[in-house]
Amino acid sequence: MAAIYPVARAVEHAAGLAGVQPLRVFAVLWPLWQVEITARVEDPAEYELLDSFVTRAVGQAGLDTAAAVAGFLGLGERTVRGCVQYLMTVGHLTADGERLELTPRGLRSMHDGRRYESKEVRQQLLFDRYTAGPFPRSHYANAVTVLDRPEPSLDGVRGSRFTALFASTAFRPEIVDALVRRPDRTGYNVPAEIDRPRVDGVRDAWLPAYLVRTGQGLLAYTAASDGRDAFVEGLCRQAPEVTSALPDTPPEDAERRWEAWLRKEHGGGTLRRQPNGVWRGTLPASAFAAGNRRLASYVVHDELFLQLWCDDRALRRTAMRDRALRIAQSRDVDSRAALDRRLGDLGRQYEVEPSTVDDLRAHAGRTGQEDLLARLEALPATS
Structure with missing residues (x-):
């Protein structure tokens, strides 16, 4: 399993937010402490x-x-x-x-x-190295990978090189004691009934993340959330050294770089900057003759991003429907209501009328994608 999803997904989400001006994106490794403790807990059994x-x-x-x-x-x-x-x-x-x-x-x-018994358990806890605060339970999910080495290239994540952020804070055992005394400790992966915790080991660790610099501040994306990671965004606000370490404006030659990229990859194209500040490269319909997956998607190079576009509205509508059928297969989409929300987002991204479930069903039949219908038909109304 990849340590984190592709960077283009984070850019796509940020670019679709109303009133947000995305400027640059940074693939980073957020510094943590991974602390192993031993403690007694009241273990319930039948x-x-x-x-x-x-x-x-x-x-x-x-x-x-x-x-x-x-x-x-x-x-x-x-x-x-x-x-x-x-x-x-x-x-x-x-x-x-x-x-x-x-x-x-x-x-x-x-x-x-329930029969409670005192039991010794080993538990791993994650702490932020800037604030010395604990990470919430959401960051212990199976989908979240925590690295024990700051590797710039991650397995399964193509096209991104990750930079390890640096924090000089020294670990103090008291932060574990403070956590286990908190009344809300279960929200931070600590059992409700815990006694005599003992720190057995501490090691440096890193959480893969994407930080999107916008005109309004930093947006954070990790594998702990389908969208923005509100917790890591809060850490960014508390750690000014993170904000100051990341360039706050695009390079002056950004336009020249994207013009050169369009010439090299597509023989040219029309480059325009959108009202939200995102560059858009418009190509003829023939550029998508081999497949429309890249239409309305984002290309990321050197912390900059460009949306690939085509003025052919019918082609964009077809591309949106194809993508919607693929999204319906995702484990993240667990109901018709969840799919409807994604369809609304896609309509705005492709700048066409959003699809409906009935529309997708008809499109799958017309285009020979009936194999994708089973998942669509199985979705409950709500999760």
Whole structure:
């Protein structure tokens, strides 16, 4: 699996935002600490039937000896004593001579209907190296890759070289203690019930990200989100050294560079700058004769980007429908409502009337793409 999606996807999203003027895009490796801790947690499990009966006999019926519990349940005293011994071992019962009493853990287990046991676990935590703050649970998802080396080239990510950002902050163990005391710690990958955390190891790590410089500030994109990464954007605002390290204006020769690129790749074309500041290279319909996948897409070179365009409205409409059918196959699109939102975005990107599901169904039939219909038909109305 690629460490992050292609940079053009981030550019496409940024360019489609109302009132935003994208200027440059930077492929970066955001510096983290990957901290491994060991701690005790209250681990819930299903009650064994006998354990539950004995617990309730003590806690609800008020029976305080093994003999009384055995008589109440109609079981052999030896069987009940074995269960009592186990419940004492896992910290649910205490005994003063023959007298039994539930511990706080035993009372909680009885009330919740779950058998809690103290268990040692190992946990990995991610901290930002600029602010020393924790990363949220969203950045621990399987889709998010955290690197242990600042590699400029990433597997599965073509056309981008990643630059590692530098943070001089030193790690302090107190930031782990502060995190585990927070009432909202579960939102940062820390179990709700945690005791005696111990830091076992700390290593540098890096999160692949795209930062889009705009006239309004930095937009951040990572694999933790389908769109903008609001958390990393917040870190950018708290770390002025990140903003100052990235050029804030396009190079003066940007127009000349794109004119040269159009001549080299397509034998020429018409270069115009759009109201949002994005360059657009307009090509004849014949330039897309071999396929329309690149129409309305973005080319990224040297932190600059260009949208490939064609004035043929019918061709743009066909290209939009083809792309919409491909998008419908994505795991990110899990309902008709989600697809409708993407169709609206595509209509604005291709500057044509947005498609509907019925429109896509008819287009698939006309163009021999019936194999893409199964996923389309299977989408529920809402997620």
